[in-house]
Amino acid sequence: MSYKDGYKWRQKSKQGFKTKREAKEYGHVIVKELDKTALLTKDTELKDLTFKEFADMFLEIKKGHVTHNTLTMYRHAVDAYSSINNIKLSNIKPLHIQNVVNKMVSSPTTINSYYKVVSRIFYIAINPYKIISDNPCTGVRLPRVERKNMIHTISDEDLNKFAKYMREKYPQAYYFLQIARYTGMRLSEVYGLTWNDIDLKNRKISVNKQLQYVKGVITFEKTKTANSVRILPIPPILEKILIEYQTHELEFEYDLVLNPYKxxxxxCQINTYLKQFGENLSAHNLRHTYATKLLANGLDVKTVSALLGDTPAMVMKTYLHYSDEMKAAASNAVANIFS
Structure with a gap:
């Protein structure tokens, strides 16, 4: 089989077939292999890159496009695959990836998350860099992640007790609690709020950034996803709380609503207090509580996902058991209508 590699003609051959038909069939195999490599880069510097060298390029590219926490997770993922650091990208096989996965001492969720990052690195090596033709992560067996059957929520009664306690002991925690409770915003989104983002006249909150506080340094970053940029309604109960809060005339940096240094x-205060209502409860469960309350009261998945800043698919995946309850209710309603 003759083919052109850049500017040079080369040949690839194999002998020992019993019949011409076998030889012809193997010829098709050679053509497929050549098709994979024909469009690969001819840049020798790229072709010789090791996993670590290319991963560092990936991290540098991502630095300006993802949040600090996401970038940190990417780095942890690359570190977890350090055993293949010095292997050329073109020489890494699925067996190398499988060995790393098998030896990783982490939770199934973490292993799967790191795998997705590394798989993405190899995908970029395929397109647009054309260093390799196949992703060695394809076909690797991963540990099964047990699906959580129940999302932990907090009752209105417990939330009211919680709010009363925090109001007296930790005012900043109280106002964070109320904003998160009635908007479903992520913790970093709540702390990224400025008074300019809050329109009390029209009862709207604009979510357009998040705050990160790392090693004493405050930074504003883009929202977690493009879907996370959204406008949220302010219910009357939260409107009263925010109007009352404004009377304190507190002034924080960047006109922030809450004190970023707190x-x-x-x-920590919220997580500690919530433990008495459930071992696995944390500040993030305020978001779960908001979402499930909306679903339980008849809001459709598309609307709830827009308010959360998530995709409908993610809402369905996370709150599937609530959707099942809604289906059961719909089934009963249809039965009653046509009875």
């Missing part, structure tokens, strides 16, 4: 402390 962020980690507030999270």
């Amino acid at each position: 962020k980690n402390g507030v999270k």
Whole structure:
């Protein structure tokens, strides 16, 4: 089989077939292999890159496009695959990836998350860089992640007790609690709020950024996803709380609603207090409670996903058991209508 590699003609051959038909069939195999490599880069510097070298390029590219926490997770993922650091990308096989997965001492969720990052790195090596033709992550067996059957929520009674306690002991935690409770915003989104984002006249909150507080440094970053940029309604009960809060005439940096230097402390206070209602409860369960309350009261999945800043598919996946309840209710309603 003759083919052109750049500017040079080369040949690939194999002998020892018993019949011409076998030889012809193997010829098709050679053609497929050549098709995979024909469009690969001719840049020798790229072709010789090791996993670590290319992964560092990937991290550098991502630095300006993802949040600090996401970038940190990417770095942890690359570190977890350090055993293939010095292997050329073109020489890495599925067996190498499988060996790393098998030896990783982490939770199934973490292993799967790291695998997705590394798989993405190899995908970029295929397109647009054309260093390799196949992703060695394809076909690798991953540990099964047990699906959580129940999303932990907090009752209105417990939330009211919680709010009363926090109002007296930790005012900043109280106001964070109320904003998160009645909007479903992520913790970093609540702390990214400025008074300019809050329109009390029209009862609207604009979510357009998030705040990160790392090693004493405050930074504003893009929202977690493009879907996370959204406008949220302010219910009357939260409107009253925010109007009351404004009377305190507190002034924080960047006209922030909450004191950014209290962020980690507030999270700790809330998590500690919530433990008495359930071992696995944390500040993030305020978001779960908001979402499930909307679904339980008849809001459709598309609307709920827009308010959460998630995709409908993610809402369905996370709150599937609530959707099942809604289906059962719909079934009963249809039975009653046509009875």
